[in-house]
Amino acid sequence: MRPLPDPGTADRTGTPFAAPARAATTVSLVAAAAVVLVEVTAGWGDRAWLPLVGGLLLGLPHGAVDHLVPAYRLRWGPARLAAFALGYAAVATVTWVLFTAAPGPALAVFVLLSAWHFGTGETAFADLRAGRPVRRAALPAAVLGGLALLVPLVRGAEEAAPVVAAVVPGSDGTLPPGVGTVLLAVVLPAAAALALALLLETRWTEAAEVGALAVLVLVAPPLAAFGVYFGCWHAVRHTARVLAEDPANVADLAAGRLGPPLRRFAVAAALPTVAVLAVLALLWSAAGGWRGLVATDLPLLAALTVPHALVVAWLDRPGPAPARVRAPSGRVAR
Numbered sequence: 423m424r425p426l427p428d429p430g431t432a433d434r435t436g437t438p439f440a441a442p443a444r445a446a447t448t449v450s451l452v453a454a455a456a457v458v459l460v461e462v463t464a465g466w467g468d469r470a471w472l473p474l475v476g477g478l479l480l481g482l483p484h485g486a487v488d489h490l491v492p493a494y495r496l497r498w499g500p501a502r503l504a505a506f507a508l509g510y511a512a513v514a515t516v517t518w519v520l521f522t523a524a525p526g527p528a529l530a531v532f533v534l535l536s537a538w539h540f541g542t543g544e545t546a547f548a549d550l551r552a553g554r555p556v557r558r559a560a561l562p563a564a565v566l567g568g569l570a571l572l573v574p575l576v577r578g579a580e581e582a583a584p585v586v587a588a589v590v591p592g593s594d595g596t597l598p599p600g601v602g603t604v605l606l607a608v609v610l611p612a613a614a615a616l617a618l619a620l621l622l623e624t625r626w627t628e629a630a631e632v633g634a635l636a637v638l639v640l641v642a643p644p645l646a647a648f649g650v651y652f653g654c655w656h657a658v659r660h661t662a663r664v665l666a667e668d669p670a671n672v673a674d675l676a677a678g679r680l681g682p683p684l685r686r687f688a689v690a691a692a693l694p695t696v697a698v699l700a701v702l703a704l705l706w707s708a709a710g711g712w713r714g715l716v717a718t719d720l721p722l723l724a725a726l727t728v729p730h731a732l733v734v735a736w737l738d739r740p741g742p743a744p745a746r747v748r749a750p751s752g753r754v755a756r
């Protein structure tokens with residue numbers, strides 16, 4: 423029997439990552455283009471909160487099978503899986519407690535951690551899509567994370583202020599003077615330089631994506647831009663990676679079939695997503711309004727981000743090739 427392809431790396435033809443990578447690339451670019459198009463034609467006006475809230479909710483399931491990811495690679499049984507899920511929930515709970523105890527510093531750390539998580543998510547996805555092993559690319563990751571998160575946050579500082587003030591009691595939610603200008607003056611030229619470097623390396627898709635992200639965060643209403651990035655770009659690309667990690671999907675994905683893998687993902691993600699939605703609904707019932715929802719969601723997202731980012735960092739770790747998936751015969755393919 424032919425060895426099964428490595429679930430963690432893939433090239434462009436017939437391997438587990440090819441079809442989900444293509445689909446995720448298309449979905450993310452189309453969604454970003456749609457939000458920009460609405461802005462330049464009809465204008466989002468006072469409905470710009472819709473893509474923000476929609477994106478934040480749509481992005482929830484992307485971490486909902488995090489507990490299965492090490493299990494896929496390390497062939498864990500139910501006991502270890504349950505222990506890991508409990509540990510994941512415990513890390514999230516401790517983070518939430520810390521966040522509510524010191525929301526100001528916690529929000530700052532959360533934003534930096536998020537930018538790092540988004541940026542490394544971009545570079546890892548691009549590596550795998552191009553058939554390269556995931557490499558550490560700190561500078562491009564910092565630039566991409568800054569472009570996707572810091573630019574909308576700075577541009578949307580006025581709209582974000584009431585949300586930040588609700589998350590950090592006693593603050594007016596605004597950035598210290600000058601910080602926004604400095605961030606834009608660093609991130610935007612750095613993004614242009616990154617796009618140029620990618621063009622010079624003939625990495626056309628990645629270069630075009632830097633351009634698409636820049637148009638999104640500079641043209642669309644800032645919070646709408648972040649919402650569509652989170653829910654339809656970052657989350658969708660991460661989900662594509664997770665589909666390729668599940669050994670049960672190998673045959674379907676190699677044949678280019680996405681339906682059954684997506685169904686498996688939906689089933690596995692349903693319960694953890696509903697659990698988190700229930701907590702969100704419970705906390706939100708005391709707040710109300712879309713700003714209340716976002717302000718309630720932020721500490722919850724921060725809490726989930728810590729174990730989520732740790733799982734993804736483990737997935738991206740450099741080192742020997744990950745364990746191969748077990749062939750149907752029960753033998754481990756090398």
Ligand SMILES: CC1=C(/C=C/C(C)=C/C=C/C(C)=C/C=C/C=C(C)/C=C/C=C(C)/C=C/C2=C(C)CCCC2(C)C)C(C)(C)CCC1
Nearest residue numbers: 482485486488489507510511536582585694697726727730
């Ligand atoms: C598995 C599991 C689970 C679940 C999980 C999940 C479901 C996850 C998810 C995850 C996730 C889902 C993650 C996320 C992340 C996110 C992020 C990273 C974000 C960020 C954001 C930001 C940073 C924001 C910002 C802002 C501000 C600051 C202001 C206003 C505006 C805005 C909003 C823009 C549980 C616990 C049940 C149990 C155990 C196991």
Ligand SMILES: [Fe+2]
Nearest residue numbers: 484539660730
């Ligand atoms: Fe993520």
